[in-house]
Amino acid sequence: MDSSTDQLERSLLIATLDSLDTPHHLGPAIASAAAKSSETLVIALLSPLFELRHVQQGSQDVLARTGKSLVTPISRTDRWDDVQQLLTYVYVQATKVAQDNGRILMDVTVLLRGCEQPLPADLADGMDICFLVQGDNNIPSLPLSIRTLPQTVLPSGNRVSIVAAPDPSQSSVEALYPVVALGGTFDHLHAGHKILLSMGAWITERKLIVGVTDDLLLRKKTHRDLLEPFSVRVEKSRSFLQLFRSDLEYELAALTDVYGPTGWDPDIQALVVSKETLPGAAAIGKERARKSLPALQTFVIDVISPDSEKLDHEDAELLRQTKMSSTFIREWIAKNHDVEKNANT
Structure with a gap:
């Protein structure tokens, strides 16, 4: 070697x-x-x-x-x-x-x-x-x-070296959910997006529904001209998910409102959201209740939040110094494009 x-x-x-x-x-x-x-x-x-x-359980432990x-x-x-x-x-x-x-x-x-x-x-x-x-x-x-x-x-x-042997679960939460949903822009797919997608796939048994924000809802984004087209964002998200877990069915749908498929699909059992999008999860819950659809079990990605309390001091500080943001990436692209343009004039 x-x-x-x-x-x-x-x-x-x-x-x-x-x-x-x-x-x-x-x-x-x-x-x-x-x-x-x-x-x-x-x-x-x-x-x-x-x-x-x-x-x-018991003698049937795998x-x-x-x-x-x-x-x-x-x-x-x-x-x-x-x-x-x-x-x-x-x-x-x-x-x-x-x-x-x-x-x-x-x-x-x-x-x-x-x-x-x-x-x-x-x-x-x-x-x-x-x-x-x-x-x-x-x-x-x-x-x-x-x-x-x-x-x-x-x-x-x-x-x-600590071999983990967790006690048999007494939780009322399912070990896996047949159908799970999540959503996002997924522009210039970065680490924050991949953590969200990974955790969604992690708890899914059969099908993961991914709502990808439609281009029409992104018109007010910073450096809108540098946003990846909807088709590119979908393809990159799908390719990542297939690599992470190829055994699942993936449905990537355009999000034209806060609900997406969670607003009408009775075959969804769980929702994965970031801490920042918890209000959206609450809105989805109200919409499903209004339509007499089954309530969703909500799982929150909160470790990547700037105020996360789940990391030790050094890891939390490193997280604060690391920019996991599509806006940051577009700003970087724009800045470097301007530098190249000025250098060529």
């Missing part, structure tokens, strides 16, 4: 997790991989905790093996906060490094996979390198296309 590498365009980082604790030990490897990548970084986190199988330890797949809704915090940490670590290096448009993607869910063979397509993490000896069998990529081992922080 190579011990060093020059600047690369497209990189893959693979690491394993044995708990849902914030993976601070991966911080150095994530930062190094992000610094070495100029266009794309895909981070694949593998763990038995991410298996898609339902947790059974166990997955990691090294010498047996780990039970988790209830995806019970560990909602842990998973969104984990995703946020990884995205922020990589995105902050990319932004510090002026690579505002660098594409960072984080995948969560069970050890028995093989990574897609085409994930290696166009990749320049596969990064691994020092001391990570639990990597499961990888597709040949990934195994034959050039490999570099990156340094790790102190790894605390």
Whole structure:
């Protein structure tokens, strides 16, 4: 294996997790991989905790093996906060490094996979390198296309090995919901969007409905001329979701009002929103009640909010320094376009 590498365009980082604790030990490897990548970084986190199988009770427990330890797949809704915090940490670590290096448009993607869910063979397509993490000896069998990529081992922080074995869930919340809905603009798809989409797919059993704001509702946005067309925003969102979980059905619909399909579809059981869009969730609840539609279980993405209390001080400060905003991206594009224009005149 190579011990060093020059600047690369497209990189893959693979690491394993044995708990849902914030993976601070991966911080150095994530930062190094992000610094070495100029266009794309895909981070694949593998763990038995991410298996898609339902947790059974008593003697029917489904166990997955990691090294010498047996780990039970988790209830995806019970560990909602842990998973969104984990995703946020990884995205922020990589995105902050990319932004510090002026690579505002660098594409960072984080995948969560069970050890028995093989990574897609085409994930290696166009990749320049596969990064691994020092001391990570639990990597499961990888597709040949990934195994034959050039490999570099990156340094790790102190790894605390805690095998998570959560107690059987006593929650009244379902482990997965058949049909889940969420919405957003998804312009210049960034880490904040991907966390929202990932968490929606995370708790879905069969179908995820994604409302994508129609072009007509975006006329007052800053730098409107730099907004991606509706078709582009839909395609990028769909491509990301297919990579994150290819087993689900995805319906991407135009949002022309606050409700979208949640305003009329009785076959939706759960809604995923950000903390900032909670008023929209309340409006949807009232509309469904008015139409005698079943109430929705609401799940909130609140870790990425500026005033989040779910991150420790250092992680919260790093989040505040990291700009996960379509407006910021459009402003950056406009500024750089002006600089290039002035340089050519």
